Amino acid sequence: MTIRAGYFPFRPGFNPYQNLFASALERAGVSVERIAPHKFFPLHAAKRRPIDLLHMDWPDSLFVGRSALATWAKRQMYLAGLRKLRNFPLVWTAHNLIGHDAANADYRRTMVQLLVDRCNAVVVMSHAAERLLRESYRIGDSTQVAVIPHGHYIDTYANVVGRPQARAAFSVGETARVVLFLGRLQPYKGLEDLIDAFARIAREGDMLVLAGPGSGAEYCEQIRLRASAARPQGCEIRVIPGLIPDDLLQLYFNAADVVALPFKAILNSGSALLAQSFGRCVIAPALGSLPEVLCDDGFFGYDPAEPDALVRTLGAALERSDLVDRGLIARDYLRTHYDWTDIGRKVRELYETILK
Template identity: 30%
Template structure:
């Protein structure tokens, strides 16, 4: 590796080729001069096989570790658990082999734990093994470093590199006006629209939002629940809750990229009532569309939104969500919050993230090679 050459294996790139985060990151790294490769990930020993197929690689980035072992599709819970355990064991062998090869390993932490809490003991072993092998660990904010350090034995908070994401402004179309978006969706111009957007999962607190919205005495308010439910049980639960209030509209389905702007631009506020969260791509999406974001002050959210977004609430306050919803409804100038959010989003540059990550990859690769040379020298004595 010369001062100018750096080859990176972006290990989740082939799994998530249309993921906005992955696309924006890969593009920014390539613009920074990094040779980014997204190797296919076979079922057995994907890490080792990726390195052996790319012997000139300097570093690899590991993102969503669960994909390497979590299994849910057998239709039988004990079988899922057994297959997940066996896959996790194979992944740990794969990880051990990679630790012997001449490539730096960088772990990027997106979640503190699996969102559905699947196989917590296996998850702890896998995560701590990855942390132990990794030459660098990156997180999105200081709060994430503290959370990861508190949850696992390694690494310490000051050993992690904080690299905030850029914005999603360039990722999605945004040329439909509020009026046109509302016309398309059949929303009255004077309605107050609260939007939940994204994959609907238990930890995102959609039932809590429906309950808080039911307490909002505002006939002109509408709550839109838009996104694909994680499973049939979640879909049935949300549909049943929505039937209890005629002001609640649902679009329980996947939303293609070209339709995202209609829902975001039609909304007055984006509500993200997470029960637990570390990072939120949907919050970044809301900022990129200039929407006020209502959410709990947990994880990276306080560091994601600007100070003008005065709609974060204390999650330990049982009435926090309902009171913030009322505050948003009564707010005299939500548009000013939206403008501040959009300015903040535009200031978040992927080029800045790519520059920081390039240094991290390079240092990880150099550190691994120094240790390998030291080990070989010791062995030869």
């Protein structure tokens, strides 16, 4: 039997996750209808497609607008769409429990609960994520919760540039220590904490790079000012807002000694998996899925509730002489444990159970 899955809302953007996921399903024999959200009544439009089930990713855009009026209109269409999906097979992948930087958290949580109430299955990416999901939302007895991991990004991006060439692109010496943050520049990412921690442990010649699309000009300017005020003498803190072209990602990762992702809150992190996919060790709080999902050899976790935990962890990691070896072990671990073909097969098996 060929299963026809609608994948919605399909907005791949600069993150290859949705394309990788859809391709994995197709290799598993699932016919995937990639459904971009319609402006008006998007859930109605998605259900009209020739599909057997609907698999949803991030839902926030369906019920949150840029103004109160837009949010009201989206909410009416969302609620009507959920009613339309009654008794129609529905799967949701819980990338987040609630949207990042979420204003009106109670409202968003209510909207997500309504989605969960309609779901035949919810996909989570770790056992820790399942526990947190069940603590946050009411899960009905008939709703399956399936633990299926996030796939790796190995071979998704070019990775042929060596460390010397990558470091030359940043005009940084071989013995300098380079710390990288790469991802969206957003307040919940803890960038101010990272700047302050780097300033306390940096030696002459060291560099901190903060790169990725910004969440707004005002916040990016705040980060620039914080970096300028905190920069130790003889060191550099480079803020590079904007989308990094795919072929240049290798320069950033291969120039770095470690990747630091000091989230204030997190459930899953594609950025952490991307770093280990490039063979880089990750410094991040031991929150959400991270301790369970990331390779231990390439993960320096810390308790964000402990004073100066980030400072100590960053300083200790940069003193290690085996970061390259640990990073390569992590990359091999991801290749073995988070293969997209296996993920596609597991999701197909989930579809089969809810379509019986």
